[in-house]
Amino acid sequence: MSEKVAGKTYDVQLLRRILVYMRPYRGIFVWSVILTLVMAAIAPLLPVLVEHTLDNYILQADYQGLSKMALLMLGLLLFQTIVRYFHTLLTNTLGQSVIRDLRSNVFKHILQLRLKYFDRTPLGRLITRTVSDLETISDIFSQGLIQIIGDILQLAVILGVMFYTDWRLTLIVLIPMPVMLVATYYFKEAMKASFQDVRTWVSRLNTFLQEHISGVAIIQYFGREKQEFDKFIPINAEHRNAHIRANWYFSIFFPVIEIIMAIALGLLVWYGSKSVLNETTSLGVVVAFIMYINMIFRPVRELIDKFNTLQMGMVGAERVFSVLDTDEKTENKGTLQPKNIEGKIEFSNVWFAYDEEKWVLKDISFTLEPGQTLALVGATGAGKSSVINILSRFYEINKGSIKVDGVDIREYELNYLHKSIATVHQDVFLFSDTVENNINLLDPSISREQIIEAAESIGADKFINRLPNGFDYQVQERGATLSSGQSQMVSFIRALVHQPKILVLDEATSSVDTETEELIQQAIEKLMENRSAIVIAHRLSTIQKADKIIVLDQGEIKEIGNHQELLKKDGYYKRLYDLQFNSLGI
Structure with missing residues (x-):
C-alpha cells in the first residue's frame, strides 16, 4: 500500500462512499440540515434589528420602543444560541456514529486479510488508518460538509439582504472580494499538499513508535537506546516541520483576510459617511453594513478552514478506503461443515512460495492417517512452519492440492476449518485479559470446569x-507477567479446550524447561489418542514416538519414516540425531 494517497477535495465518488455510512442516521442528518437552514435564515436579523432600532428609536429618543427592541434582540440571541447548540450536538453525533460504523467495518476487514498482507504492511500504518485517519472523516460531518453548506447559504442570504437594503454600499463593500478569492485559491492549493505531508508523517511516526515500543526489550538487551533514538529524531522533526508548514500558511492567510476586511470597512466608512451627510442613506444602514462586513467575511474566511477540514477528511477517507479496497482476503467460497472430521491429511505435489518464484515448499506429498502423529524436522528455513500455514489456509498454495478426509480444504467453510485445527506456536501471544479468557477466547460453549480439567491434565x-x-x-x-513456560502452557490449554480434530504443535515445547516439558509430553501422549497431530520440534527427543517423521531441507522432502527406520537409513535424520545428542553428551 502506498504511503501517499492523493486527496481530492471534490471527489464526488469518494464522498458518495462516505455518505453510504450516513444512511442509518438520515433523521439526524435531516435535522442538521434544517437547523443549518434556520441559522442561515436568522443570520441577518440582528443587523436589521440594529438598523431599525438606531433609525427609529435611538435617534428619535423613543425609550419605550428601545426597551422592546432590546428584549427582541436578546430573545433572538438566545434563540440563535439554542439552535447552534443543537446543530453542533447533532452534527457531532452524526460524525461519530458514521465513524463508529466505518471503524467497525475497517477492523472486521483487517481481521479477514491474509497473513501475507501483514507481512509487508507496517502495523503502525494500519493503526493510523483505523484511528486518526478515521477521525478526520468524522470532521467532514461535524466541521466540514454541513458547515460549508450552512456558511454558503448564510453568505447568500446576507448578500441578498445587503443588495435589497442598499446596492451601492454592497458593491463598495465587495470591491476587495476578488483579491480575497485569489488569495483563497492559492491558500487552498498550498494546504492540500501540506495536509498530505502531515498525514504521511503521522503514519510514519506511528509505525516507528509501534515497532520500537513493541521491541523495546530487544533494544535494551543490546544497548541500542541511543542509536534507535537517533533514528527517531529526524522522523519526529519531519512530523513537526509538516505541521509548522501547515500553520505557516494559516499565519499568512488570516492576516491577509484581516487586511482585506479592514480595506472593505474603510471603504464603507468613507462612502457611507458621505451618503449619510448627503442624506441618501441612514446611519442605521451604515451601522448594519459594518456588522454585515464581519458576517460575510467571517464565513468566507471560515469556509477556507472548513474546506481544508473537508480536504483532510477526503485524504483520510481515501487512505481508509484503500484498506477496505484491499482484495487480499482469503476466499471463503467453501460451505462444507461436516459434523465430524476424522483427521486424514493428504498433501499432493504441493508447491508454495511467499513471493513468486522463491519456492518455500517444492513438490511436497505425504499422507497422514486419522489418529497418527506426523513430525516435521529440518534446519531453520526448511519449510516446516509453511506446511502448517498452508494447511490452515493462512496462505494459498501455488500448485498441487491439500485434502482433509479426502476433501480439498478449499471446500470447507473457512471458520470451520480453522476451528478444526488447533495450533500452539513457539511465539505465544496472550491478550490483556484474564487467564480464563485467554484460554476460552470468550467462547461461551467452553465452561470453567473444562478449562480446569484441561489444565490439570498437563x-x-x-x-x-x-x-x-x-x-x-x-x-x-x-x-509480560508470566514466564515463557507459563505462557506456553496457557496456550497449550487453549488448544486443548477447543477440542480440535487436528492438533498442530509448532516448536510448542521449545520455550519450557525440562521438567515442564516432561509434564507436557505426558499430556501430549494422552491427548493425541484418536487425534491427528503435526509436530514441529528441534528437540528430536520429543518426536521419537511419532508414527511418521518427514525430514525437510530447503523446501524438499529428503526422508520419510519413523524414528527407527530413519536411523537405519544413515541419512539426514541420522546426522541431525547424532549432532544433537552428541552435543548433549549422550
Whole structure:
C-alpha cells in the first residue's frame, strides 16, 4: 500500500462512499440540515434589528420602543444560541456514529486479510488508518460538509439582504472580494499538499513508535537506546516541520483576510459617511453594513478552514478506503461443515512460495492417517512452519492440492476449518485479559470446569492456582507477567479446550524447561489418542514416538519414516540425531 494517497477535495465518488455510512442516521442528518437552514435564515436579523432600532428609536429618543427592541434582540440571541447548540450536538453525533460504523467495518476487514498482507504492511500504518485517519472523516460531518453548506447559504442570504437594503454600499463593500478569492485559491492549493505531508508523517511516526515500543526489550538487551533514538529524531522533526508548514500558511492567510476586511470597512466608512451627510442613506444602514462586513467575511474566511477540514477528511477517507479496497482476503467460497472430521491429511505435489518464484515448499506429498502423529524436522528455513500455514489456509498454495478426509480444504467453510485445527506456536501471544479468557477466547460453549480439567491434565493448574485470583488473574500485554513456560502452557490449554480434530504443535515445547516439558509430553501422549497431530520440534527427543517423521531441507522432502527406520537409513535424520545428542553428551 502506498504511503501517499492523493486527496481530492471534490471527489464526488469518494464522498458518495462516505455518505453510504450516513444512511442509518438520515433523521439526524435531516435535522442538521434544517437547523443549518434556520441559522442561515436568522443570520441577518440582528443587523436589521440594529438598523431599525438606531433609525427609529435611538435617534428619535423613543425609550419605550428601545426597551422592546432590546428584549427582541436578546430573545433572538438566545434563540440563535439554542439552535447552534443543537446543530453542533447533532452534527457531532452524526460524525461519530458514521465513524463508529466505518471503524467497525475497517477492523472486521483487517481481521479477514491474509497473513501475507501483514507481512509487508507496517502495523503502525494500519493503526493510523483505523484511528486518526478515521477521525478526520468524522470532521467532514461535524466541521466540514454541513458547515460549508450552512456558511454558503448564510453568505447568500446576507448578500441578498445587503443588495435589497442598499446596492451601492454592497458593491463598495465587495470591491476587495476578488483579491480575497485569489488569495483563497492559492491558500487552498498550498494546504492540500501540506495536509498530505502531515498525514504521511503521522503514519510514519506511528509505525516507528509501534515497532520500537513493541521491541523495546530487544533494544535494551543490546544497548541500542541511543542509536534507535537517533533514528527517531529526524522522523519526529519531519512530523513537526509538516505541521509548522501547515500553520505557516494559516499565519499568512488570516492576516491577509484581516487586511482585506479592514480595506472593505474603510471603504464603507468613507462612502457611507458621505451618503449619510448627503442624506441618501441612514446611519442605521451604515451601522448594519459594518456588522454585515464581519458576517460575510467571517464565513468566507471560515469556509477556507472548513474546506481544508473537508480536504483532510477526503485524504483520510481515501487512505481508509484503500484498506477496505484491499482484495487480499482469503476466499471463503467453501460451505462444507461436516459434523465430524476424522483427521486424514493428504498433501499432493504441493508447491508454495511467499513471493513468486522463491519456492518455500517444492513438490511436497505425504499422507497422514486419522489418529497418527506426523513430525516435521529440518534446519531453520526448511519449510516446516509453511506446511502448517498452508494447511490452515493462512496462505494459498501455488500448485498441487491439500485434502482433509479426502476433501480439498478449499471446500470447507473457512471458520470451520480453522476451528478444526488447533495450533500452539513457539511465539505465544496472550491478550490483556484474564487467564480464563485467554484460554476460552470468550467462547461461551467452553465452561470453567473444562478449562480446569484441561489444565490439570498437563499439570498447569498448579502454577495457575498460585497466581493472584487464579484463573481470573489479569494477564498483562503479550503475557509480560508470566514466564515463557507459563505462557506456553496457557496456550497449550487453549488448544486443548477447543477440542480440535487436528492438533498442530509448532516448536510448542521449545520455550519450557525440562521438567515442564516432561509434564507436557505426558499430556501430549494422552491427548493425541484418536487425534491427528503435526509436530514441529528441534528437540528430536520429543518426536521419537511419532508414527511418521518427514525430514525437510530447503523446501524438499529428503526422508520419510519413523524414528527407527530413519536411523537405519544413515541419512539426514541420522546426522541431525547424532549432532544433537552428541552435543548433549549422550
